[in-house]
Amino acid sequence: MTAITSKGFGKKIIIGGFIFLTVQYLSYLCIALFARDKPTEHELVGLLDKGPIGLQISVNSKFLQEAKVFDLILWNTMTGGLDRYGFNISHTKIKKFIGLPGVFNTFTTSLVVKRVYTFFVVIFHTREDNFWWHGPLYNDESNTGNSARAKPISDNLQFMRREGAIPRFELEEIKLFHYNFVLPKDIPAFLRATSGSAADFIECNYRAAEIFYRHYNRDTSEEAERFRHQAWKLLSRAKRILNDLEVPFWLSSGTCLGYLRQCDFIPYSQDVDLGVFASDYKEEIIPAFVSHGFELHHTFGILNDSYQIAFKYGKIKLDVFFFYLDQEKGTIWNGGTEARSGRKFKYTFPAFSLCWTEFLDLLVRVPCNTTKYIEANYGPNWQTPVTKWSWKSSPPNSEPNGVWPKDIWSKVINIRGV
Ligand SMILES: *[C@@H]1O[C@H](CO)[C@@H](O)[C@H](O)[C@H]1NC(C)=O
Ligand SMILES: *[C@@H]1O[C@H](CO)[C@@H](O)[C@H](O)[C@H]1NC(C)=O
Numbered sequence: 001m002t003a004i005t006s007k008g009f010g011k012k013i014i015i016g017g018f019i020f021l022t023v024q025y026l027s028y029l030c031i032a033l034f035a036r037d038k039p040t041e042h043e044l045v046g047l048l049d050k051g052p053i054g055l056q057i058s059v060n061s062k063f064l065q066e067a068k069v070f071d072l073i074l075w076n077t078m079t080g081g082l083d084r085y086g087f088n089i090s091h092t093k094i095k096k097f098i099g100l101p102g103v104f105n106t107f108t109t110s111l112v113v114k115r116v117y118t119f120f121v122v123i124f125h126t127r128e129d130n131f132w133w134h135g136p137l138y139n140d141e142s143n144t145g146n147s148a149r150a151k152p153i154s155d156n157l158q159f160m161r162r163e164g165a166i167p168r169f170e171l172e173e174i175k176l177f178h179y180n181f182v183l184p185k186d187i188p189a190f191l192r193a194t195s196g197s198a199a200d201f202i203e204c205n206y207r208a209a210e211i212f213y214r215h216y217n218r219d220t221s222e223e224a225e226r227f228r229h230q231a232w233k234l235l236s237r238a239k240r241i242l243n244d245l246e247v248p249f250w251l252s253s254g255t256c257l258g259y260l261r262q263c264d265f266i267p268y269s270q271d272v273d274l275g276v277f278a279s280d281y282k283e284e285i286i287p288a289f290v291s292h293g294f295e296l297h298h299t300f301g302i303l304n305d306s307y308q309i310a311f312k313y314g315k316i317k318l319d320v321f322f323f324y325l326d327q328e329k330g331t332i333w334n335g336g337t338e339a340r341s342g343r344k345f346k347y348t349f350p351a352f353s354l355c356w357t358e359f360l361d362l363l364v365r366v367p368c369n370t371t372k373y374i375e376a377n378y379g380p381n382w383q384t385p386v387t388k389w390s391w392k393s394s395p396p397n398s399e400p401n402g403v404w405p406k407d408i409w410s411k412v413i414n415i416r417g418v
């Protein structure tokens, strides 16, 4: 199962049938591989001599159930295997409270394995919706041994320092030093997905959701269940369409509130709300939704001002709000339009960045400080359910923003649906 060569290069470690073995200075190596077909062995030795070798293994494990089994059996086997070859190993584990109803699970997120070289092993756990999740490489509290502790890794492996999510990518075997290594097939895409904060991941707060549901019963009426089911289908489709167009989006308004408060849709909200930066707008958006069975309901505003698109999918409405960066104020805003009067509204948010999260088994983005975003939109009492909500006057971050001139109404108030 485990084979380690005498110089400390992992030949191949196979767990659950997936291998993803790569070296420290991954970015350099990837760039080298990208810039030319293959770096020479000489170049690689030069690269490797500059620092420790990193090693990543992807594990095809069903996140909730199998990680536990994997933890107990496979890791022991592998650790034993490595031990026999004279490696010192230190494990990093993370304890997570996941799911509704929630359970505690402990996941091994990384290893530091040391003999001649230091190997950093980041474990990629397969999660629902076909993405790979990894924990932080360093986590002092849960480190189970320090004999192999290493200095924090270099900046180009930033993505390993925090929890991260990477949409699943294809792997490709390459031969180096007569051994097969596995690297991402599309290296530039891999680098984009892992550079800077692009992979940052936050977990839904299932503990808070449980407490919420202890106070407010979960609506399990047929109507509510039907809404949840249809909203999920809608979101899943919308996500696929926008992903295919490479348009990043996040859960906004009521959908984001439901995520933050109860890790679920809010049945009485009756729609699904997404945010998109206007700068990521693509002309293909409307045609793509329409060709996937969505009905265009309305568009309000123009691309540079208060733009929004609404679709109908079955009985549910999908609102796509476009957001604008106010560079001077360091804020982000979106607009609303009252169709009957042409009145405009502006909703202002503190600047935010986006994080991946898992929402009802779907990999989607939310503003990283979701609480801050929701507080801006719903006020400090967002935890209390409110069924009477006016999108014009209720949000504390709402302000009147003038009126569309009558002569452009036909352009900025465009209602198709009924
Ligand atoms: C492994 O750990 C032992 C005990 O802490 C230490 O004596 C030994 O030098 C370590 N070996 C390596 C290769 O770090
Ligand atoms: C949007 O563009 C129009 C010209 O096409 C311009 O008159 C208007 O001021 C712009 N609005 C904003 C909010 O930048």
Ligand SMILES: *[C@@H]1O[C@H](CO)[C@@H](O)[C@H](O)[C@H]1NC(C)=O
Residues within 6 Å of the ligand: 369, 371, 372, 375
């Ligand atoms: C997120 O925002 C909330 C509310 O504004 C604040 O209390 C909290 O400290 C922020 N969290 C982080 C990690 O910045």
